[in-house]
Structures are given as structure tokens and as C-alpha cells.
Amino acid sequence: MNNLLLKIENLEASINNKKILKKFNLEIKENEIHVIMGPNGSGKSTLSKILAGHPSYSIEKGLIEFSRQNLLEMSPEARSHEGLFLAFQYPIEIAGVTNYDFLRIAYNEKQKYLKQDELDPLQFMELIQIFLDKLKMKTEFLNRNLNEGFSGGEKKRNEILQMLVLKPKLIILDEIDSGLDVDAIKIICEGIKKNREINSSLIVITHYPRILNYLIPNFVHIMIDGKIVKTGNMELVNYLEEKGYEQLNN
Amino acid sequence: MNEIKNKTNFEINQVINEPYKYGFKTKIEKEDFPIGLNEDIIFLISTKKNEPEFLKKFRLNAFKKWLKMKTPDWANLEINSINYNDITYYSIPKQKKKLNSLDEVDPEILKTFEKLGISLEEQKKLSNVAVDAVFDSISIGTTYKEKLGKAGVIFCSISEAIQFYPKLVEKFLGRVISSGDNFFASLNSAVFSDGSFCYIPKNVQCPLELSTYFRINDKDAGQFERTLIIAEKNSSVNYLEGCTAPQFSENQLHAAIVELITFENARIKYSTVQNWYSGNEEGIGGIYNFVTKRGLCLGKNSNISWTQVETGSSITWKYPSCTLLGQNSSGEFYSIALTNNYQQADTGTKMLHLGQGTTSKILSKGISCGYSKNSYRGLVKIGLNANYSRNFSQCDSFLIGSSSLACTYPYLDIWNSTAIVEHEATISKISEEQLFYLTQRGIKIEHAIGLLINGFCKDVVTMLPMEFATEADKLLSLKLEGTVG
Numbered sequence: 001m002n003n004l005l006l007k008i009e010n011l012e013a014s015i016n017n018k019k020i021l022k023k024f025n026l027e028i029k030e031n032e033i034h035v036i037m038g039p040n041g042s043g044k045s046t047l048s049k050i051l052a053g054h055p056s057y058s059i060e061k062g063l064i065e066f067s068r069q070n071l072l073e074m075s076p077e078a079r080s081h082e083g084l085f086l087a088f089q090y091p092i093e094i095a096g097v098t099n100y101d102f103l104r105i106a107y108n109e110k111q112k113y114l115k116q117d118e119l120d121p122l123q124f125m126e127l128i129q130i131f132l133d134k135l136k137m138k139t140e141f142l143n144r145n146l147n148e149g150f151s152g153g154e155k156k157r158n159e160i161l162q163m164l165v166l167k168p169k170l171i172i173l174d175e176i177d178s179g180l181d182v183d184a185i186k187i188i189c190e191g192i193k194k195n196r197e198i199n200s201s202l203i204v205i206t207h208y209p210r211i212l213n214y215l216i217p218n219f220v221h222i223m224i225d226g227k228i229v230k231t232g233n234m235e236l237v238n239y240l241e242e243k244g245y246e247q248l249n250n
Numbered sequence: 251m252n253e254i255k256n257k258t259n260f261e262i263n264q265v266i267n268e269p270y271k272y273g274f275k276t277k278i279e280k281e282d283f284p285i286g287l288n289e290d291i292i293f294l295i296s297t298k299k300n301e302p303e304f305l306k307k308f309r310l311n312a313f314k315k316w317l318k319m320k321t322p323d324w325a326n327l328e329i330n331s332i333n334y335n336d337i338t339y340y341s342i343p344k345q346k347k348k349l350n351s352l353d354e355v356d357p358e359i360l361k362t363f364e365k366l367g368i369s370l371e372e373q374k375k376l377s378n379v380a381v382d383a384v385f386d387s388i389s390i391g392t393t394y395k396e397k398l399g400k401a402g403v404i405f406c407s408i409s410e411a412i413q414f415y416p417k418l419v420e421k422f423l424g425r426v427i428s429s430g431d432n433f434f435a436s437l438n439s440a441v442f443s444d445g446s447f448c449y450i451p452k453n454v455q456c457p458l459e460l461s462t463y464f465r466i467n468d469k470d471a472g473q474f475e476r477t478l479i480i481a482e483k484n485s486s487v488n489y490l491e492g493c494t495a496p497q498f499s500e501n502q503l504h505a506a507i508v509e510l511i512t513f514e515n516a517r518i519k520y521s522t523v524q525n526w527y528s529g530n531e532e533g534i535g536g537i538y539n540f541v542t543k544r545g546l547c548l549g550k551n552s553n554i555s556w557t558q559v560e561t562g563s564s565i566t567w568k569y570p571s572c573t574l575l576g577q578n579s580s581g582e583f584y585s586i587a588l589t590n591n592y593q594q595a596d597t598g599t600k601m602l603h604l605g606q607g608t609t610s611k612i613l614s615k616g617i618s619c620g621y622s623k624n625s626y627r628g629l630v631k632i633g634l635n636a637n638y639s640r641n642f643s644q645c646d647s648f649l650i651g652s653s654s655l656a657c658t659y660p661y662l663d664i665w666n667s668t669a670i671v672e673h674e675a676t677i678s679k680i681s682e683e684q685l686f687y688l689t690q691r692g693i694k695i696e697h698a699i700g701l702l703i704n705g706f707c708k709d710v711v712t713m714l715p716m717e718f719a720t721e722a723d724k725l726l727s728l729k730l731e732g733t734v735g
Contacts, residue, residue: 052690055682080692092687096705105701106691113692145705162691 002029004068005170005201006051011062013050020046022226024062028170031199033215037206037237038223039245044205045089047223048172052086053079066170081113083169083200087159087176093147099158100142103128107165131164135191152179160191167195172203177211189214209237222248283342286335289313292440295340299409302416305423312429312439319433325596326625326657327565330501332538337503339441341471382407382446382462384475392446394458401457403487404449408476411447418449422480426509426546426573434505434540434567438474442507445475448487450516456487459715463492472503479509481516483549488715490521501529501564505540514549514576519557521714522570526562533592533621536564543570544600547579547608555582556599557713564593569627571600574608574636581610584713588703589622589654598628598659603636603669612643615707618654625657632669639669647677648706650699678706 004027011024020043028034036044050057051064053076064071067082074082094102100121107127108118119127132139135157147155156176163171171192177185192202192215204215212234220237222230222245230236230248240248284291292313296306321329382392382405398405404415411419429439446462464475481487491508504526510518520543529536539562545554556570566589572581583599601610610630618624630641647656658675680702688698704711 049686052686054686075695076686076689077692077694080690086690088687088690092681092684094684094688094702094705096708097701102688102691102701105697106693109692109694109697166692 002031002199004028005030005032005066007063007065009063011050011064012060013046013057013062014060015046015057019060020057020226021050024227026221026228028201028203030169030201031196032219033202033204033217035204035206035212035217035220035237036223036228037220037240042223043226044223045174048086048174048203048205051079051172052076052084077109078113080166080168081110083167084172085163085166085168085170086172087156087163087174089174089176089178091147091150091155091159093145093150095145095148097146098142099144099146100128102146103142103162103165106162110166128161128165131161131191134164134194135161136187137161153181153184156180156188157184157191160188164191164195167198167200169198169200170203171195171200172205174205175207176204177206177208182210185211186214209241212237224248283338283340285338287337287339287441291339295441295443298340299412301412302420304416304420305412308424308429309440312436313441315430316433316436316440319436321433322567325567325627326623326659327567327594327596329538329565332501332503334437338471339474340443382460384444384446384462384464384473398456398458402451402454403456404447405460406447408442408445408447408478411478415447415449418480419447419478422478422509422511423476424509426511426544427507427542432542435507435542438476438505438507438542441472442474442476445477445506446479447477448479448489450479450481450485450487452482453484454482455485459488459490461490461492472505474504475506477506477508479511479518479520481510481512481518481552483513484515485513486517486519488519488521490523490715492523492525501536501538502527503538503540504563506542508541508543508570510543510545510554512545512547512549512552512554512576512579515551516549517553517555518545519555519715520545520570521557521559523559523714524562524566527564528562528593529564529591531591531620533564536593537562539563539566539568541566541568543568544573545571545581546573547576547581547605549576550578552576552579553581555584555713557584557710558586558597559710559714560585560587560595560597563595566593566595566597568597569599571602572610573602573604574610574639575604576608577605578607578609579605580608583610583612583614583628584710585614585626586617586707586710587615587624587626588617589619589624591620591622593620593622595623596625596627598626600629600631601641602629602631602633603639603641604633605639606635606637607639608636609640610642612641612645613709614643614645615648615710616646616656617648617650617703617706618656619650621653623655623657625659627659627661629661629663630671630673631663632666632671634665636666637668639666641669641671643671643673645673645675646706647675648703649677649679 006028008024008026011021013021038044059072066084071079104124111118137157147158176188220232221228289310292309296309392406427435430436448460450456479489510520512518526537526539547554554572560566570583574581581601587595587597589595599612612628614626616624616626626645628643632639645658649656656677660673662671664671684702685695685698689695
């Protein structure tokens with residue numbers, strides 16, 4: 001039996017007094033892939049931001065445990081250091097900070113937290129070159145400002161590059177596949193698979209079943225109006241494709 | 251979760267509100283000098299400094315003009331009225347005899363500069379930077395004089411220059427900024443105490459970076475330094491100025507003048523890291539910084555470049571400018587102004603295009619935090635004869651928190667239809683989403699803010715000469731956290 005990695009129990013959360021999550025429950029073990037699908041506005045992105053510690057949401061009830069620790073008491077950076085990674089739906093642009101500096105700072109902050117050796121710029125270059133090749137990214141990519149002027153596909157690829165650098169245990173992919181062509185999805189999934197060598201788990205938030213050809217899920221959850229209404233396997237995805245959420249909710 | 255949000259705000263404040271590290275005062279016996287401002291005082295300053303007649307006249311003439319002037323009120327600043335008779339215009343540490351070398355300087359003063367990270371012991375100094383250290387009203391010492399002398403470069407305090415090179419001083423002093431230019435310039439012309447003098451002869455590329463470090467120590471003293479840099483034909487020099495002061499609850503007045511002159515093909519790059527005491531969290535105390543800086547590009551193809559990092563002072567009123575007279579001459583202005591608490595800054599530049607084919611570039615970055623006011627004010631004037639002149643200006647403002655103010659006042663005055671003038675401006679806030687993104691990647695919030703501010707300022711920081719990086723870093727680290735890389 002694999003160990004429990006994430007446990008969400010009766011979670012209720014809101015933003016600006018509007019309740020988004022209602023009695024939300026979810027358990028994820030090590031080395032599992034969970035897919036969350038659901039109509040727009042059902043609270044999928046909110047869930048991912050709450051897990052990562054976005055300061056705008058207030059938690060009214062419930063608990064979240066991550067690696068047996070109370071996640072809600074941890075700062076966003078501590079969650080990151082403990083192995084939680086959110087691949088953003090819309091990665092943020094940062095002017096004047098090169099991708100390379102950013103990646104190295106993020107890497108070294110984690111090393112520091114784990115009381116392991118930090119890498120100097122040359123050593124880090126060696127480390128990152130392997131990941132760049134894996135994702136078919138050019139080295140010039142590192143000298144550009146973080147996400148600034150990146151195409152949609154480049155931004156998503158850059159998210160996966162960060163993931164490979166940080167080696168997280170739980171990866172939340174918030175619509176990583178939206179706006180990507182088939183080849184890009186394939187490359188990104190190759191990258192994700194590489195990280196899974198360390199038994200990491202995935203939460204895949206998506207609207208399209210195509211990505212599930214590469215990342216075969218253990219569970220498929222349907223989320224409507226702030227809670228999970230149905231859990232199943234790939235068959236559920238196929239059912240959805242045919243009938244839509246409307247049917248399911250009835 | 252709200253707690254985390256509050257914590258975020260708290261941490262932002264903590265980063266920005268790092269205490270002032272240079273606020274200590276050196277206990278030193280000073281020479282007695284009467285307080286107040288009148289003709290006798292000016293006469294006394296001039297006598298103490300053993301000045302030639304022309305300078306005495308220059309001072310008195312300026313004083314007469316000053317008496318008829320009013321404090322400028324057009325800037326976006328609230329200035330408490332200043333009683334000019336409550337100020338000591340000349341404050342020097344007591345010394346028994348004339349100094350021949352740095353070894354004879356009061357060890358307390360040397361220690362002060364050590365504490366500020368400026369070692370005056372040449373052997374310990376960076377081998378390619380010469381320093382002039384000014385303590386209240388007097389220059390304490392200048393390093394590397396001999397080495398510079400061999401190249402024909404004169405680098406000394408302006409008081410020494412008046413003694414040893416009076417003809418040069420007479421020829422150039424007040425040529426760029428006349429003694430009646432403005433209220434504070436006239437005041438400075440009347441009472442200026444010390445500052446640096448640099449003369450780069452023809453065809454000489456100054457072999458060292460030149461640097462002056464200003465320190466106000468006396469509570470009641472104003473500092474009125476005056477710097478004059480002349481670059482003759484085909485010469486070039488890099489110059490940096492740094493400033494700090496102790497923490498007092500009273501405001502101290504600092505009214506400086508810097509004049510630059512470049513002849514044909516000459517280049518002066520002037521960089522400032524200004525970190526005067528800025529007052530406490532309630533806006534009590536701090537330096538009133540009223541500075542007139544101007545460069546004259548006299549010769550063809552000459553270039554003057556101003557880079558400033560303004561982080562200190564309770565009030566900053568400063569517009570380093572370029573008069574572009576020589577054909578194809580060029581001026582540059584790169585600025586970072588960071589204000590916090592109740593600091594006020596009204597800063598910018600004037601680019602006066604008079605010659606043909608002159609070009610100028612302005613890049614200004616303002617960061618406002620707390621309850622501060624931060625204004626950019628810039629004039630680009632294209633004269634009638636300045637055919638085919640060009641200017642590009644970019645003014646970016648960055649707001650942190652919701653109680654600070656950022657303003658941009660660009661003035662464009664164009665008299666020639668062949669000119670091309672561009673102005674761009676942006677304003678942005680530190681966004682919660684950016685901070686969330688960076689912290690999600692494990693970067694601590696204070697480090698994240700530092701990264702964002704650094705990123706915002708990067709274009710200007712890269713303009714600072716490498717040689718001064720360590721000194722500038724020391725001053726910058728106070729408020730700009732986390733240098734990248």
C-alpha cells in the first residue's frame with residue numbers, strides 16, 4: 001500500500017464572502033494520478049490555489065494534510081519546499097528577472113530548506129541543461145526575462161522546467177494542456193513522466209481527454225459547484241465526452 | 251488565510267523598513283564657528299579658507315542675489331519653512347596643525363569612513379578607485395593623488411584647487427550654473443564649503459575611477475558642497491558620489507552644486523548613490539536635499555551621462571541636467587528614486603538641445619512605498635537651431651502599498667520641426683499574483699519583493715559602473731533587498 005500524500009476533509013472556502021468550495025473531500029496517495037474535470041466556475045482553479053496557499057482565499061472549515069502536516073498552517077514557500085508544485089494556468093510575467101536567475105534562486109532556496117548544498121551558476125547550468133534537452137528548449141530561453149513575451153506554449157513548457165528543477169512530490173497541473181498543440185502536449189507529458197521517477201503524484205485539472213492518453217489516471221473526479229459529485233476511471237471521461245456535465249448532474 | 255495575507259503585508263513592510271544603518275554619529279570636537287547667515291559669515295568662510303579676491307566677490311555677489319530670491323514652490327513637495335539663520339554654514343573638525351597625509355587625520359574620522367565601508371587607507375582600497383572624503387564642511391583626504399598626477403589628472407578637494415589652481419577654478423566655476431541660477435544654487439554659491447575638483451587634460455582617459463564620499467556629521471550644520479569636473483578634448487572620466495548622515499530628529503540642509511563641462515569628444519559619466527538619512531517612520535528628521543546638478547556639453551560629439559540612485563533624504567529636489575551645445579553631443583539621465591514612509595522626492599532632468607544633431611535619453615524608475623510622494627519632473631527642450639535632434643524618455647513608476655503617490659510631469663518644449671521626441675510612461679503596482687507565483691516556487695516573500703524591485707530597476711542599475719558595484723551595493727542593500735545572481 002502506498003502512503004497517503006494529501007488528505008482534504010470537509011473543506012469549505014470562500015473569496016470575497018462568496019463560497020467556492022463546499023464540503024470538499026479528496027485523498028491522494030503516493031504515485032497516483034487524479035484527474036479533476038468539471039464545468040467552468042466549478043471551483044477547480046480555486047482548489048489548486050488554496051492548496052498552494054494563495055492569500056486571497058479564506059478557509060472556513062475543514063482540514064488539509066500534506067505528508068501528515070497541517071498544510072493550512074504553512075506559508076506558500078514552505079508548501080513549495082515540502083514538495084507541492086502548482087503549474088499555473090496563466091504563468092505570471094516578471095520584468096527584469098531572467099529565467100535563469102529565477103530558476104537558480106528557486107532551486108537554491110529549496111536546497112537551503114533541505115539543508116543541502118546550493119549550486120553556483122556554473123554547476124546549476126549543468127543541471128538545467130539536461131532538463132532543457134528533455135523539454136526540447138533552447139539555452140537562450142534562460143536569458144529571457146521570466147515568462148515575459150513567452151508564447152503560450154513556451155510559458156507552459158517553462159512551468160514544467162521549473163517542476164523538473166524542484167522535483168515536487170505533488171504536482172497540480174491547472175489546465176496545462178489548454179492552448180497547446182499535440183506535439184507540445186507530448187513533450188510536456190514526457191517531462192512530467194521524468195519527474196514521476198520519484199513516485200510523485202499528480203492532480204490534473206483539464207477540460208480535454210487528450211492529455212489523459214499520456215498520463216493515465218488512477219481516478220477521475222467530476223467537480224460541480226464546489227464539490228466532487230462523482231468519481232470513476234477513464235470510462236467516466238468517455239461518458240462525459242458523450243453526454244456532458246448536464247446529464248451527469250441530473 | 252487572512253492571517254497569511256496580513257502576514258504578507260507585514261513582511262512587505264519589514265523589508266522596506268529596514269532600519270538606517272548609517273545613522274551613527276561620530277563624537278568629534280569641532281572648531282567654533284558662529285551660527286547664521288550674513289555678509290560677515292560669508293567673509294569669515296572665505297577668510298578661513300584663505301580664498302583669493304575673485305572668490306570672495308563671487309560669494310558676496312551670489313549672496314546679494316539670494317537675498318532677493320524666494321524658495322521655489324513649484325515642486326510637488328511640502329517643505330517646512332527653513333530658518334537660514336539657525337544653520338551653521340561652516341563646520342570642521344578641530345585640528346591642531348595642517349595635515350600632510352592621511353596618517354595625521356583624526357582616527358575617529360577615519361573610523362567613521364571605515365564604518366561606512368569607505369577605507370581611506372589606499373593600500374586596502376580597490377586598486378582602481380580614487381576617493382575624496384568630505385566630512386561636514388571639509389575634505390578629509392584624497393587618495394591616489396600621485397598616481398593620478400602622473401597622468402596629468404587633477405583630483406582634489408575644491409578648497410585645495412582654489413589654493414593651487416586658482417586660474418582653472420576662476421575660469422570654470424559658475425560657468426554652467428550661474429550664481430543667480432536658482433534659490434539653492436545662489437545659497438550654495440555664497441556659502442559653499444568643500445567638494446571635489448577634477449580636471450582631465452586633453453587626450454587623457456582617466457586611469458582610475460574617481461569617487462567622492464560625503465558625510466554630514468554635525469547636527470546644526472548644513473552641507474554645501476560644490477563639485478566641478480572638467481573634461482578637455484578627447485578625454486574621459488567616470489565619477490561616483492556617495493552620501494550618508496547620522497540620525498537626528500531635526501532636519502539638516504544639504505544644498506549642493508555639481509558642474510560638469512565636456513569639450514570636443516570628451517565624456518563624463520557621473521553616478522550618484524544618495525543615501526542621506528531619510529527621517530523616521532513618522533517623517534521626523536532627515537536631510538533636506540536641494541541639489542543643482544548640470545552638465546554642459548560644450549564640444550562636438552561630447553557626452554555627459556548622469557546615473558542616480560536616490561534612496562535617502564526626507565526631501566529630494568534634484569534635476570541633473572544637460573545643456574547640449576556642441577554639435578552631435580549627447581546627454582543621458584538614468585534614475586532610480588525609492589521613497590518610503592513620509593519621504594518626498596521631486597526629481598528628474600532637463601535636456602536642453604541647442605546644437606545640431608544632439609541626442610538625449612532619459613530613463614527614470616520611481617518606486618514609492620508607505621506614505622511617500624515620488625514625482626518625476628523632466629523638461630526636454632529643442633531649440634530653434636537644434637536641427638535633427640532626438641530625445642527618448644521613459645518614466646516608469648512602481649507603487650507598493652496603497653498610501654503612496656507617484657506623479658510624472660514631463661514638459662516638452664520643441665522649437666524645431668526636424669526633431670524627434672518620444673515619451674513613454676508606465677505605472678504599476680506590486681501584484682499579489684506575482685508574489686504568489688514567486689512564493690509558490692519557494693522564494694521567501696522578502697526575497698520575492700527584492701527580485702521584483704530589482705527587476706524593475708535593472709535597466710538603470712546596469713548603468714552604474716562595475717568598479718563602484720561593491721560600494722553601491724552596500725548602500726543599495728539597505729532598501730533594495732536581494733541582488734539577483
